Amino acid sequence: MATVRRKYGRILTVVLLLLWGWVGTAAGQTGSGIGQPASGETVAGIVEVRGTAVHPDFLRYELAFAQAGSSEWIVFAEGDQPVIGGVLAVWDTTVGG
Template identity: 40%
Template sequence: MVIRGMALGRRTLILGVLLLVLVTVGSPAYASPPPQAGGVAEITSPKNGERLSGVVQIIGTATHPQFQRYELHFGPVPNNTDQWYGIGDPVPTQVENGLLAVWDTTYIPDGTYAIRLRVVRQDGNYTEKIVQVVIVNSEPTPTPTPSEPT
């Protein structure tokens, strides 16, 4: 009787371990989903390094399958303090190869700046594109022409 009880206990233990393994292996993993492909943040105009003055159209693409909005900002180069200024308000509509914003650069001091396009997804994550431009609104000071002695 004791031998029979040990065999039954051993079988129960093996079945219990097998059941535990099957339940663990068969359970779905609850990892975060991979980032979705297909989103684009692209500024096609102005081009990197372009010199700008006056009112400028910013052209590009801001799309994503989980799109929430896009934002445009500008900041000085270098931007050691990560200081960005909005170009217009956030836009809740996707744009493909079109007008993203109109930027009036006349109130910005001459210098090198970065334009940042940020496409924000519904989960709060984002994709961004940065291009550097040079603002040149100041008129050059005319150089006087030397007069010839008479």
């Protein structure tokens, strides 16, 4: 899980959600996760979210964020192909949220 700050100073948490046809292991147990932006890094504008999204029963992944202290998650990207050490999404932090 990576925590990032939008240009407005709000702290957001970005999480990689791997979705497969049945309940599986947590993302951390599959080697999947977000490599960039780094946890706690301040970002603004257009941001490349890089990392890995793989699982033996891979179906798709979603990237979502929530403002600090909020339990409401907003999905901003998804993919239907595994990614290993690449771009998971390009996130425009000025849109939504």
